[in-house]
Amino acid sequence: MPRTTITIADKIEALSIVDAKGVVDKQLEPSMPDDLLLDLYRAMVLGRRFDERLLALQRQGRIGTFPPTSGQEAAHLGAVAAIKEDDWMVPAFRETAAEIWRGRSLESVIIGLNGYNEAATVDPPGTTLPVSVPVGSQMLHAVGIGWAARYCKEDKVVLTFFGDGATSEGDFHEAMNFAAVFQAPVIFLCQNNQWAISIPRSKQTRSQTIAQKAVAYGMPGIQVDGNDVLAVYSATAEAVERARAGQGPTLVECVTYRLMMHTTADDPRRYRSDEELETWKAKDPIPRFEAYLQAKKLLTKKKIAAIGEAVQAQIQAAVDNAEAQMKTMGDPLDMFAHAYAETPPHLAAQKEELAAELAAGGKEGADG
Amino acid sequence: MPRTTITIADKIEALSIVDAKGVVDKQLEPSMPDDLLLDLYRAMVLGRRFDERLLALQRQGRIGTFPPTSGQEAAHLGAVAAIKEDDWMVPAFRETAAEIWRGRSLESVIIGLNGYNEAATVDPPGTTLPVSVPVGSQMLHAVGIGWAARYCKEDKVVLTFFGDGATSEGDFHEAMNFAAVFQAPVIFLCQNNQWAISIPRSKQTRSQTIAQKAVAYGMPGIQVDGNDVLAVYSATAEAVERARAGQGPTLVECVTYRLMMHTTADDPRRYRSDEELETWKAKDPIPRFEAYLQAKKLLTKKKIAAIGEAVQAQIQAAVDNAEAQMKTMGDPLDMFAHAYAETPPHLAAQKEELAAELAAGGKEGADG
Amino acid sequence: MAKMTMVQALNLALRQEMAKDDRVILLGEDVGVDGGVFRVTDGLIEMFGEERVLDTPLAEAGIAGMSIGMAVYGLRPVCEMQFSGFSYQAFHQIENHAARLRWRSQGRLSVPMVLRAPYGGGVRALEHHSESREAYYAHTPGLKMVMPSGPRNARALLVSAIRDPDPVIFFEPKAIYRAYREEVPEEEETLPIGRSRIVREGRDLTIVTYGAMVRPVLAAAEDLHSKDGAEAEVIDLLTVSPLDDTLFTASARQTGRVMVVHEAPRSFGPGAEIIARLVEKSFYYLETPIARVTGYDVVMPLFSREKHYLPHADRVLKAARKLLRDG
Amino acid sequence: MAKMTMVQALNLALRQEMAKDDRVILLGEDVGVDGGVFRVTDGLIEMFGEERVLDTPLAEAGIAGMSIGMAVYGLRPVCEMQFSGFSYQAFHQIENHAARLRWRSQGRLSVPMVLRAPYGGGVRALEHHSESREAYYAHTPGLKMVMPSGPRNARALLVSAIRDPDPVIFFEPKAIYRAYREEVPEEEETLPIGRSRIVREGRDLTIVTYGAMVRPVLAAAEDLHSKDGAEAEVIDLLTVSPLDDTLFTASARQTGRVMVVHEAPRSFGPGAEIIARLVEKSFYYLETPIARVTGYDVVMPLFSREKHYLPHADRVLKAARKLLRDG
Numbered sequence A, B: 001m002p003r004t005t006i007t008i009a010d011k012i013e014a015l016s017i018v019d020a021k022g023v024v025d026k027q028l029e030p031s032m033p034d035d036l037l038l039d040l041y042r043a044m045v046l047g048r049r050f051d052e053r054l055l056a057l058q059r060q061g062r063i064g065t066f067p068p069t070s071g072q073e074a075a076h077l078g079a080v081a082a083i084k085e086d087d088w089m090v091p092a093f094r095e096t097a098a099e100i101w102r103g104r105s106l107e108s109v110i111i112g113l114n115g116y117n118e119a120a121t122v123d124p125p126g127t128t129l130p131v132s133v134p135v136g137s138q139m140l141h142a143v144g145i146g147w148a149a150r151y152c153k154e155d156k157v158v159l160t161f162f163g164d165g166a167t168s169e170g171d172f173h174e175a176m177n178f179a180a181v182f183q184a185p186v187i188f189l190c191q192n193n194q195w196a197i198s199i200p201r202s203k204q205t206r207s208q209t210i211a212q213k214a215v216a217y218g219m220p221g222i223q224v225d226g227n228d229v230l231a232v233y234s235a236t237a238e239a240v241e242r243a244r245a246g247q248g249p250t251l252v253e254c255v256t257y258r259l260m261m262h263t264t265a266d267d268p269r270r271y272r273s274d275e276e277l278e279t280w281k282a283k284d285p286i287p288r289f290e291a292y293l294q295a296k297k298l299l300t301k302k303k304i305a306a307i308g309e310a311v312q313a314q315i316q317a318a319v320d321n322a323e324a325q326m327k328t329m330g331d332p333l334d335m336f337a338h339a340y341a342e343t344p345p346h347l348a349a350q351k352e353e354l355a356a357e358l359a360a361g362g363k364e365g366a367d368g
Numbered sequence C, D: 001m002a003k004m005t006m007v008q009a010l011n012l013a014l015r016q017e018m019a020k021d022d023r024v025i026l027l028g029e030d031v032g033v034d035g036g037v038f039r040v041t042d043g044l045i046e047m048f049g050e051e052r053v054l055d056t057p058l059a060e061a062g063i064a065g066m067s068i069g070m071a072v073y074g075l076r077p078v079c080e081m082q083f084s085g086f087s088y089q090a091f092h093q094i095e096n097h098a099a100r101l102r103w104r105s106q107g108r109l110s111v112p113m114v115l116r117a118p119y120g121g122g123v124r125a126l127e128h129h130s131e132s133r134e135a136y137y138a139h140t141p142g143l144k145m146v147m148p149s150g151p152r153n154a155r156a157l158l159v160s161a162i163r164d165p166d167p168v169i170f171f172e173p174k175a176i177y178r179a180y181r182e183e184v185p186e187e188e189e190t191l192p193i194g195r196s197r198i199v200r201e202g203r204d205l206t207i208v209t210y211g212a213m214v215r216p217v218l219a220a221a222e223d224l225h226s227k228d229g230a231e232a233e234v235i236d237l238l239t240v241s242p243l244d245d246t247l248f249t250a251s252a253r254q255t256g257r258v259m260v261v262h263e264a265p266r267s268f269g270p271g272a273e274i275i276a277r278l279v280e281k282s283f284y285y286l287e288t289p290i291a292r293v294t295g296y297d298v299v300m301p302l303f304s305r306e307k308h309y310l311p312h313a314d315r316v317l318k319a320a321r322k323l324l325r326d327g
Ligand SMILES: Cc1ncc(C[n+]2csc(CCOP(=O)(O)OP(=O)(O)O)c2C)c(N)n1
Pocket: A094, A133, A134, A135, A136, A162, A163, A164, A165, A166, A167, A191, A193, A195, A196, A197, A258, A262, C029, C058, C060, C082, C086, C089
């Protein structure tokens, strides 16, 4: 004052480590065990192949609508690899490969996409929440979980995912603000894939980056090349370290791209150009990581092929397995289970109604 | 990239023109007509005296709960003086002096605080919305109004008010984002009075300033000494100019202080210290402006006294007038008016029910 | 007259009202370039430009709140919630403001907006995409809650909703969006809001329903006729609130036997109000308890079970037979 | 036993549960240093520290959403909405998540949270501060909607709500907060959620009510007794959902004449469901139409008119006399 420029305390940074050709910046290269690197590679390939298979199944009417993740494998896998198993993950709905990394079976995914609530019980309990369809609503849960963990003096952090579109929801704002005020150990990981269905990033918000939104909350923010799994891993690991040290939340923006449709109900050609798609295909996270690993002598052509085959076999087995399991699923009466811890009388009565209808069997005559 | 700091495009500034002793920074002094300066002074005094009178009336049970504005006169009056009569004002609920500046009568205020819906019709229609009690919810209306004005090719801007607490609501975020994306001609004026009931500004958000929240939306932001009416006027006038020129919204943070209770149902001694109050009393916007005007030879002791007396007479007349008017107000059947443009049958029937009850008169015997 | 799906009929309503009145503005997520996820707004941005068809950021309170401001200014915003299950994000804007502003300003201001949202099950959609919670809005004073049941009435009601001086929540039965075609006249057609209609006459029992349930109810009524020789009178509410109770209470006085059918959960659902009105206005004519065939009081299950959750013709037929036996 | 106001009784419940179980955490606007705008949480931050009594930023979805996360982790958050009229800002969190998480996870996760909110009129409050919209929550599968009517049951129900494994919306009748005192035992006391009770016995008619309306209803019943010699049975629901219909349907079978009393707007309100249950379970015993004495279907007026909006004893008495005359 009287007329001055305000200097913003928190740093907003940008990070990239391996470029689109697979060339690494040695100074920034994180030290990661070879196993972890290979596991990540395998998980990325699995994510991509599974997506392709799900698309085929959807087109054959063997699953319902689903949101593909192709192109974003580095963004969610790089992040989730930086937390521990008993840390928490609070997903949106476009992190399938990360869910699988955390122990969700492919079977569970397939069963869920067939509209079976049973999907939720296919995997052992864990510290991953179910996907959240209402955009942006899950981040607040991450704050509550993070706060609770600290209150319980348990050394856990929470990684929550959301898209570029989600940053427009009021819930994003409230979650970021609460997390900062309460210094909750939360990593807010935005998969900025440039689109929210048909709305481009540029129409979603006028801010130049998503990362700078952290300034509104007095929180550090970083914009990362989201197709560079090492950069995502490094940025997340740093944020995790801060969170564990009691230094509160971080916003990590991963700049990435959704290579396929929003969901299988969507036709992206209505709103985006082939050229744009081609530009981003050139930045595909998988070949780039492959090149890096080859240069590092961790991968060979042969090993790549072997991984590819193993992954396909795993997917095939899961499809078979899921389709077999589903044969015994879907008891209509199960819709009354888990409404409450104890079934209240009116629900017991409604369940009996349905049971009687089912017992009477078949149709009474009219068209369904 | 690879690891760089992101430079933020929009400037966040700070502004102060007249200091707490009334000394002006000549370089920044806005050119304002003498009449406007005196009108502002008078309006500030009216705001303060009216507040005191309302408090007395409340303590006597002659009005219901109300939110005092003392201490914040410069923040809302300085802002509202920078828009034109046919621009729009979208208030929160702590801008009484600004409402009056825009043509609301003191009578209407008193009648409203007595729980009469009739308050809404006491004043002629205008371009000021009714106060908005749900915190933060009104800013979105300002965006819609601003957008509509531009669509209709009408040269109007919208000034919307809110508190520091309101910045935590999701609606604040959505309004700021929509305004920026659609480049709506809106001035977001935050009366940061340091408290949201008992919650201090420091617990409301971890960001160092409210002004910097503009960064999240790619919008200019400015932090102003909110007890300096010239600074508030200047900053708002600049924002208005930008809005009129089609350059979109601005966030103006006025740093001010609520000198009295949150509402008359609140006891601020439960949560804040006398020392804090004293510090802020020393920055009172009225004596400071008075000193400035005296130095400018626009005010004398005599004139000050005359204004004080005139204001008191105006208030007394309004109280008398309002109390007289209220005698003919409050027909219970009016609660069915204005539910819809046309009264639907079920409401007509309910109105008849109540009419019959009233016609039957008095009590049937039981305790109310 | 052209044969149209409900999606096409709604599109026609929007197109014609926009052409006629430049105060009509569309806004919502993906309503512009993409033409809406169900294509209800298809082609409108090409026809009317970005100035009148706004692709908004992803924020429902934002969409509703901005619409309120536009409406206050004198425009006629028609906003879309992508699915009714995401209208709760905007609930406070709707309840605190849209529903109240006329009253709060004693008639000085009004909010002539339409909030469109696809509702209901039957299309094997994802979680949160199949709810029917019209009761929330029907219970909110100051709102009108409209639910068409077919292409032609959807078009006519949407036109009326756009011209209505008050806020209208307009729930579109997505199960019918493309289920069949109906003759829809090119010329303007409106239907009064707040008026129900008899879609099938009958003297033996009365079935009150609306939205996507009208079809299975009619199928059941036909079956009841052909198999049992009984005649059900079917009443389509079209507007859920303000509730037009004249036709169904009159019909009940004739038949003495009534059933209510809706997708929404049963308890505290719309059917309860219909029963209350029947009790208030036709009590002495009722021969049997009023039957409720509704969604169950559980979260709408994922799609593998939705056919058991949703009332279907067979369930309606069974309930009708029981009603005719009882009493 | 000490005589306590409802505010004190609620405070006692919180204090004792917090002392007993360190998973119980309070959060909300002004619940800490200020002790809550109605002082329900008075003194608790001094007793249990900032770690367990969280003054949050001003954001209702934030408060509800954070509570959900805490509950998922295993804590027992008790959050406060400053007024029920501001719970709509959190409606999507409550509907989309709190109500659904047990079901969505097939029982793996649960949300044992309590959302407290003062509701209702009668204290000459500002706009938006006097609503009664329990029907929104009662209609939402997965929630429990509890509404105490006096100091002692408020305390016992709040304890039960905190221990309940499912999300409980707990509406406190602010008109009763300080209206009178009642003996409240220092020792632990709970009341089962989902259970109504008879607060006055009678053979001539049945009145179903809850919350702040219990008092005027009882006053009317006394008057009816002393003036007309008729005996009203009064049933206090205590829990609105899941609705315990056993007592009131049984009572109706005895009396044949029933009235429902609530502050909430009439149409699509809680009374409609009570009527529907009566029709389903006691139809053949009803001698007259069921009466509804309720708030009107308009926005709750500012306080100068609230005494005409809210059901009062006189209105109940009149309706009771009419019920006894009819049929
Ligand atoms: C609250 C809410 N509004 C609307 C939708 C419909 N919808 C589903 S995904 C989506 C776009 C999400 O965009 P973004 O956050 O960028 O995530 P992405 O799909 O790109 O992964 C929309 C509008 C929803 N699921 N929830």
